Amino acid sequence: MKDRLDGWTWNSGDSDMEAGSGPPSRDRYAVPRLRRTLAQSARAAAAWIHARWIRLVTVATVLALAIGGWQTYAYLTRYHEQMTGPHGAFPTALGAAAPERPGRVLASGDDAPAAVVGGLVLHERDNGIMANNVRTDRTYWHYGREKTALIAETVVSGAVVLWYADGLAVSVDLRSGKPRWHTKVAERVREDSGDRVWRAGGTVVINQQDRLTGLSARDGKQLWSAAPPRECKGWDHRPPLELSGAEAFDATRCSGSDGDGLYGVDPASGRSRWHIEDRTIGYGRLGDHTLVSLTETGSLVTVDVSGSRPRTHSSFLSHDEYLRGISDGMVIVSSGDNTSVTARQVRNDSSSTVLWTVKAGRGRALGFPRTTDGRVYIPQYRSPVEAKQQKVPGSAQLLVLDARTGHELHRAELPASLYRSSDNLDVSTMAVLGAKYGVVRVGWSGFLVSPEDQVTLAE
Structure with a gap:
């Protein structure tokens, strides 16, 4: 076979091949293939899948750690939280x-203490809560937030719910001292506003003068918001009365009454079930559906709120006695000079029977x-x-x-x-x-x- 290049001609090493025989066949110089058994193929496929699975898990783990670390950093810096504990075993009551x-x-x-809950003694701090062991008074955990002040707190469903001046509500688990949820309720709250937080069954109620806000104690989701009744200017900050199916909240500066009204609010929906004009010093819970009070004029008043229209009964008691305590159908009244107390069994029609009297x-x-x-x-x-x-x-x-x-x-x-x-x-x-x-x-x-x-x- 002759090759030509730059005008020269020479015989190549392939000249012994017959002219026109064409290029050699691919199979002529190919290495014979080794056939795999079915078991070998399965093992090879498994090794391939395992290698890529390890690579995938490694990448996912690195990403999860990176994302988790960033979320933790953002979580802590977003709410400016400071947490210590828990230290040791959970204290027993x-x-x-x-x-x-x-x-x-x-x-x-x-x-x-602000409260004693089980084996924990809760102490208020300017920025949060410190939980101590009731037996040793040693710190079990501490939770606080920078750049804001604590307004109020309440204990509900194994947690203490904190209400802050920047409008944030935080549920802190009593066992771990770690937050369960955060919910923004208001933009800003004055430290001297008197706003409070109350427990109402499975609902956390934020009590502000211009509205009541119900939050789920489980996840902090806002359930409802209730403005004061149209005839009233605001909500009072006195503790509500827990009745069957309703929480009784005081409204202030109401028209058509002597200034205040008592409204039964459904803690699940925020709807008002009933209301009464509060012409007395203040009502207390006598039973599941009954309120009681002692007026300034000396009348013992009971109100049945089992229906939409409250039914009121009254009977004269004394000009010189003051209501001091109420519990399960019994009221305790004191003399004007606080030198004696009398326990009375009170019925729904406001009639009562003296149980005992103790003198100081x-x-x-x-x-x-x-x-x-x-x-x-x-x-x-x-x-x-x-x-x-x-x-x-x-x-x-x-x-x-x-x-x-x-x-x-x-x-x-x-x-x-x-x-x-x-x-x-x-x-x-x-x-x-x-x-x-x-x-x-x-x-x-x-x-x-x-x-x-x-x-x-x-x-």
Whole structure:
């Protein structure tokens, strides 16, 4: 075979091939293929899939970690949250009910608790909540937020819901101290607005003067929003009354009445079921569908709100008695000078029967009681005014009475620390602030009282 290049001609090494024989066949020089068995093919396919699956999982894991880290960073910086804990095992409660023989004063640190829930003592902070172990007073967890202030809080469904000045509501799990949900309810809230947060079954109610807002306690979803009734200017910040199927909220500056009205609001929908003109000092819950109050003129008033139209009954009681406590058909009234209290069994038609009367010791007064677990807890104390006038130290006791007979079951001396701010207690009344989970909290009730002026007792 002759090749030509730049005018030269020479014989190539393939000249021995016959002319016109064409190019060699591909199969002539091909390496014979090795045939795989079915098992080998299956193993090869599995190895291929496994390699790519590992690569896919690795990529997905890296992406998830990156996204999770960014979300965590954005989550914390978005809400400016600060969290510590939980530390150690979850604290157990001192008891399920109120103690029968309270007398041991529990350590409470530098301030008084906002609430005792199970084995946790909740303390308010300017920016959040600190939960301490009820037995040791050691911090279990702390939750707070920067650049805003805490307005109010309430405990509901195993969490404490915090309401902040920037309008954000946060549900913090009691066991972990970590947030469950965040919900923006308002743009900005004044720290002195008096706005509150209340529990209403499975609903969290944000109580602002211009509206009520219902949030799901489970996920923080806004369920409803209710403006004040057309005839009223705003909602009052007093605690609502929990009735069967409704929460009774006070509305203020209402036309057609003496200024206030009481509205039964469905906590699931925010709809108003009924309303009554509130011409009394204030109603309390007598039963599932019954309200009770004692008017300034001395009349005992009961209102049946089981239907859409409340039915009211009244009977004259006394000009010199004041309503002090209500529990399961029983009301406790005090004399005008707070030297005696009387328990009455009240029926729906406002008729009543005296169950018992207890008188205070000489130079002592009886404060606001609390009835629970078949017992009445009531403080007996020397008023700070009299203690200063007589130049004697203040002293007080906690009385535990049988709710049906008034028989004294137990008496405990209260610490002198209750009088450490006596200059601010001139217009205050001693009260039982809580009785549950194996503890009783006793302190002063009044506008000029520091929240530190209270003590916690256990058995």
